[in-house]
Amino acid sequence: MNKMNQRLNFTHLDALESEAIHIMREVAAECTNPVLLFSGGKDSVVLLRLAEKAFRPSHFPFPLMHIDTGHNFPEVIEFRDYRAKNLGERLIVRSMEDSIQRGRVVLRSEGQSRNPFQSITLLDAIEEFGFDACIGGARRDEEKARAKERIFSFRDEFGQWDPKNQRPELWSLYNTRTHPGENIRVFPISNWTELDIWEYIGREQLEIPSIYYAHEREVIVRDNSLVPVSYLVQPKAGEHVQNIMVRFRTVGDMSCTCPVASHARNVEEIIAETALTRITERGATRMDDQTSEASMELRKREGYF
Amino acid sequence: MSVVENVGLDHAELLRFITAGSVDDGKSTLIGRLLHDSKSIFEDQLSAIARTSNKRGMEKMDLSLLTDGLQAEREQGITIDVAYRYFTTPRRKFIIADTPGHEQYTRNMVTGASTANLAIILIDARKGVLTQSRRHAYLASLVGIPHLVVAINKMDLVGYSQDIFNQIRSEFSPFLQALGLRSVEYIPMSALAGDMVVERGDNLNWYSGKPLLDYLETINTEHDINTQDFRFPVQWVSRPQTEAMHDFRGYMGRVESGSVKVGDPVTVLPSGLTSHIREILFYNDTLKTAFAPQSITLTIEDHLDISRGDMLVSSGGQPEITREFDAILCWLSEQAFDSGRKYIVKHTTRMVKGLIGRIDYRVDINTMNHEVADTLVMNDIARIGMKVQQPLVIDEYTKNRGTGCFILIDEVSNNTVAAGMICNS
Numbered sequence: 001m002n003k004m005n006q007r008l009n010f011t012h013l014d015a016l017e018s019e020a021i022h023i024m025r026e027v028a029a030e031c032t033n034p035v036l037l038f039s040g041g042k043d044s045v046v047l048l049r050l051a052e053k054a055f056r057p058s059h060f061p062f063p064l065m066h067i068d069t070g071h072n073f074p075e076v077i078e079f080r081d082y083r084a085k086n087l088g089e090r091l092i093v094r095s096m097e098d099s100i101q102r103g104r105v106v107l108r109s110e111g112q113s114r115n116p117f118q119s120i121t122l123l124d125a126i127e128e129f130g131f132d133a134c135i136g137g138a139r140r141d142e143e144k145a146r147a148k149e150r151i152f153s154f155r156d157e158f159g160q161w162d163p164k165n166q167r168p169e170l171w172s173l174y175n176t177r178t179h180p181g182e183n184i185r186v187f188p189i190s191n192w193t194e195l196d197i198w199e200y201i202g203r204e205q206l207e208i209p210s211i212y213y214a215h216e217r218e219v220i221v222r223d224n225s226l227v228p229v230s231y232l233v234q235p236k237a238g239e240h241v242q243n244i245m246v247r248f249r250t251v252g253d254m255s256c257t258c259p260v261a262s263h264a265r266n267v268e269e270i271i272a273e274t275a276l277t278r279i280t281e282r283g284a285t286r287m288d289d290q291t292s293e294a295s296m297e298l299r300k301r302e303g304y305f
Numbered sequence: 306m307s308v309v310e311n312v313g314l315d316h317a318e319l320l321r322f323i324t325a326g327s328v329d330d331g332k333s334t335l336i337g338r339l340l341h342d343s344k345s346i347f348e349d350q351l352s353a354i355a356r357t358s359n360k361r362g363m364e365k366m367d368l369s370l371l372t373d374g375l376q377a378e379r380e381q382g383i384t385i386d387v388a389y390r391y392f393t394t395p396r397r398k399f400i401i402a403d404t405p406g407h408e409q410y411t412r413n414m415v416t417g418a419s420t421a422n423l424a425i426i427l428i429d430a431r432k433g434v435l436t437q438s439r440r441h442a443y444l445a446s447l448v449g450i451p452h453l454v455v456a457i458n459k460m461d462l463v464g465y466s467q468d469i470f471n472q473i474r475s476e477f478s479p480f481l482q483a484l485g486l487r488s489v490e491y492i493p494m495s496a497l498a499g500d501m502v503v504e505r506g507d508n509l510n511w512y513s514g515k516p517l518l519d520y521l522e523t524i525n526t527e528h529d530i531n532t533q534d535f536r537f538p539v540q541w542v543s544r545p546q547t548e549a550m551h552d553f554r555g556y557m558g559r560v561e562s563g564s565v566k567v568g569d570p571v572t573v574l575p576s577g578l579t580s581h582i583r584e585i586l587f588y589n590d591t592l593k594t595a596f597a598p599q600s601i602t603l604t605i606e607d608h609l610d611i612s613r614g615d616m617l618v619s620s621g622g623q624p625e626i627t628r629e630f631d632a633i634l635c636w637l638s639e640q641a642f643d644s645g646r647k648y649i650v651k652h653t654t655r656m657v658k659g660l661i662g663r664i665d666y667r668v669d670i671n672t673m674n675h676e677v678a679d680t681l682v683m684n685d686i687a688r689i690g691m692k693v694q695q696p697l698v699i700d701e702y703t704k705n706r707g708t709g710c711f712i713l714i715d716e717v718s719n720n721t722v723a724a725g726m727i728c729n730s
Contacts, residue, residue: 012318012398014599021600022559025540029613029654053588054600057553058545140389147388166386167721168412168637170419172559173651173712177719191400193391 013200017050020188022172023151024054024135027186028061030176031133034186038064038091040072040080041251042208043137043189046197048087049204050188062135063090067122069114070097071232071253079209094125113256123159126183133176133184141193151190157181194249195274202267212270214247214262225258320521323402323417323450325441326427331458335427335496336390336403342503343392343518387417396522411444411670411684412637415724418448419710422526425454425517430463430470430493434477440670442481447633447686449706449726451487451529456517461495465508488524492517530597531705535563535571536624537617538653538708543602555586555602556611558654561707563619564596565603571619573611574698575626580607582619597707614655616698616708624700624708629662630727633702634681634689638715638722642681648722652697652711659693659713681723691725702726 027034036051038044051060064084068077084091096114099105099121107117126134140147150166152174167175178184189197201208218229220239226246227233232255235241246259247270264270326332390401402417404410418424424445428438445453455477463469470493481489492501493509494517500506503518515523543555565571569582585592586602595601603617611617618624636642642661650659665688667678681687702709713723 010318010599015319018559018598018600022540025557025600026654029541054557055541055543056588057547057550057555058543141391147390148386163386168416168724169721170416170712170724171706171710172420173710175651175712175714175719175721177649177714179719191389191391193393195393196398 013196013203016189016192016196017053017200019172019191020050021054023174023186023188024051026174026176027133027135028055030174031184033129033131034062034133034135035065035092035129035131036060036062036135037066037137038080038084039066039137039251040076040083040209041137042197042201042212043139045083045206045208046189046192046200047135047137048083049200049206052087060089063092065092065094065125065134067118067125068093068095068097069118069253070095071114071255073209073211073248073251073254073257075211076209076251079207083207092125092129094121094128096121099124113253115253115256119159126159131183132178133186135186135188137189138185138187139192139194139197140187140190149187149190151187152176153185153187154178155183155185159183161185195271198267198271198274202271209251211248211251211259213266214245214264214269216243217246217259218243219246219259226261227258228254230254319398319400320423320524320526321400321402321421322423322425322521323404323414323421323445324425324427325404325414325445326425326437326458330427330429331496332403332427335425335456335458335494335502336401338496338499338502339401339518340390340392342499343394387413394518394522399521411440411686412635414441414444415448415635415637418445418450419724421448421450422529423452423454423521423524424450425456428455428457428473428477430457430459430466430473433473434480436671438477439480439673442477442484443670443673444686446484446486447726449702452524452526453481453486453489454517454520455481455489455491457491457493458496460493460500460509461498465493465495465500467493467511470512487528490514490520492520531562532596533563534622534624534700534705535565535569535617535619536561536700536705536708537565537603538655539611539613539615539617540654542612553604554608554611555604556617557600557602559600560595560597561653562597562705564594565617565619566594567592569619571605571617572623573609574616574618574624575696576610576615578609580605580609582606614653616653618698624698624705625729626696626698628694628696629690629692630697630699630729631665631688631690632711632725632727634661634687634713634723634725636681636683636685636687636723638720639683640715640718640720640722641683642723644680647716649714649716650691650693650697650711651714652699653708655695655697657693657695657697658716659691662690662692664689688728689725699727699729701729703728 066080096105096117105117105120138146150169154167155161176184218241219226220229220235220241229241244261245263247262247264248259250257262273264273324332324336388403390403392399402421404414404417426438426441457470457473474491492514493512494501496502500508501516505516537558537560539556540558543557545553565582567582567585571582572579582603583606584604585595647658647660650657664678666675667685667687669676670686678687700708709727711725712721715722
């Protein structure tokens with residue numbers, strides 16, 4: 001009777017969870033010097049819980065790392081530090097500000113989105129520490145190019161992804177081999193959707209940054225998007241600032257990440273909204289992904305996550 | 306009722322399937338229709354494809370554009386690699402591996418099929434069973450997909466004729482029966498018009514079976530995994546070495562098949578040492594039993610030397626421990642097989658060096674005939690004999706997918722060059 005109950009309880013989330021744990025353990029066992037990319041965003045929060053399930057009672061066999069664009073929401077940075085400390089795991093932060101100081105990144109203007117330049121700081125950090133595998137929270141349902149990316153995604157010594165020359169990936173036999181200087185991006189939650197993430201956050205009662213929940217915020221309506229007002233974004237002539245209830249579906253660069261109007265104050269209400277939502281996560285919230293139909297693919301080719 | 310029958314994978318909430326067919330069969334339109342009618346397409350995706358359809362001078366929105374991924378493919382208008390799609394209904398979550406049907410892309414189909422429970426083979430009702438339909442069905446059976454749906458599409462272009470449907474079914478049926486699949490279902494449909502995909506529509510009233518989505522939501526996949534033979538390849542040994550857990554040794558891994566309970570006798574292979582299961586741990590929980598495909602941590606009663614690559618087995622039939630075995634191989638690499646070369650064999654959590662000792666025959670996948678071969682090039686399927694440097698703990702692929710499959714990695718380029726399925730009888 002006991003067993004029957006267990007079997008009936010094995011849900012699609014359990015299947016996805018078990019797959020992700022298996023992937024993380026393969027990375028730990030086969031890669032020499034892996035790192036987990038932790039931004040404080042909801043997908044990487046899920047990654048941390050999966051890492052706990054994969055490796056406790058031991059410490060994680062890899063450090064956490066965040067590439068700080070300097071354009072992050074302060075609530076997210078605060079949460080990032082709190083969560084890493086709380087877990088007792090080592091957090092490495094490398095900032096784009098340093099890359100700018102050193103002349104590695106050259107921006108046209110202060111308010112410009114920093115997302116495309118993260119790759120430079122990331123690649124520099126990979127070289128600095130000699131990481132051969134970066135575990136990230138990307139999902140295939142986010143975007144067309146990602147839909148074709150492997151779980152173990154090989155990058156050459158320039159950090160480039162070659163979509164036409166990917167290693168075949170069969171069963172759950174992952175090829176983790178690299179030459180010196182090359183590395184692998186690993187996406188344990190490739191097969192999760194936005195809804196799966198929220199259901200998992202609800203089920204595991206995971207803490208997430210407060211801006212994922214509905215709150216009052218000053219925004220400007222610009223091209224059907226709600227653009228958050230900050231020191232980076234100020235109203236142009238003719239635009240007026242509104243104070244409305246919003247929540248963020250993704251938490252990236254402050255200059256180009258837009259919230260959606262929402263009254264969802266807890267995970268259950270977000271799940272209800274997500275199940276009904278008619279716009280993709282990136283379509284709704286990332287202005288930089290809309291510039292061309294192929295924009296994510298181009299960024300990935302250049303070394304983006 | 307025996308204990309083993311009671312446990313097993315409950316796939317009820319997750320179904321992985323592949324779609325095989327050429328561009329002309331309307332495969333992309335079918336996937337677009339499944340996503341569209343099950344309300345899994347977002348407004349911004351719809352408006353993007355509406356814009357593109359318009360730009361290309363099409364009158365109606367082209368649902369097939371939803372599944373075109375990479376820039377190069379959009380330019381050429383063909384699908385060149387496996388793409389994964391997701392949709393959820395109140396009954397199930399679905400993962401679609403969308404694989405191209407064009408001849409040179411056998412490797413993509415094998416890749417997508419390796420994790421699937423079900424394959425949808427598309428047939429254009431006007432053209433009937435083609436060489437490639439047989440090829441797709443053969444590859445699906447070769448990779449061990451238990452369930453097949455033959456989607457006879459474009460019924461709108463043959464006046465929704467029941468005769469044509471019956472004709473195609475009776476033509477294809479003897480071939481499919483010989484492949485020994487667990488289930489085969491034939492469904493007439495028009496992906497373009499939406500008949501019998503998600504909705505029944507009004508044009509195929511003579512068909513008494515379920516529409517495609519209904520069928521996918523309800524097909525029983527409980528017996529797709531081996532529930533009898535416990536197999537636990539060790540992935541990682543946990544030794545926290547803290548004050549409180551000084552002697553703790555946890556063997557971490559995923560149950561590939563069967564189940565295990567506390568107190569069960571276990572044998573460690575290839576060493577053959579034995580012990581009993583002391584605890585089954587999962588994060589903060591202590592479990593009484595575990596079953597495939599759970600990722601867990603096991604502790605045992607005795608101090609044994611166990612490391613990654615070893616396998617814990619207990620109930621049911623024993624695997625074979627060997628340095629030589631036969632396999633069906635699919636060559637995946639653009640670089641042809643080199644008989645003088647050693648390859649890295651990755652099997653479960655074990656990596657050893659190995660070589661292909663002989664090629665018994667190559668399969669002509671259009672005729673299924675066996676032919677003599679002394680080399681293998683991309684997309685070739687062949688029966689071969691493998692020799693490996695250290696023993697592997699193997700099962701036949703048809704009995705156990707997880708412990709019967711392996712890949713070959715080129716030592717120099719580090720590319721995955723072949724996929725193998727063990728067949729020792």
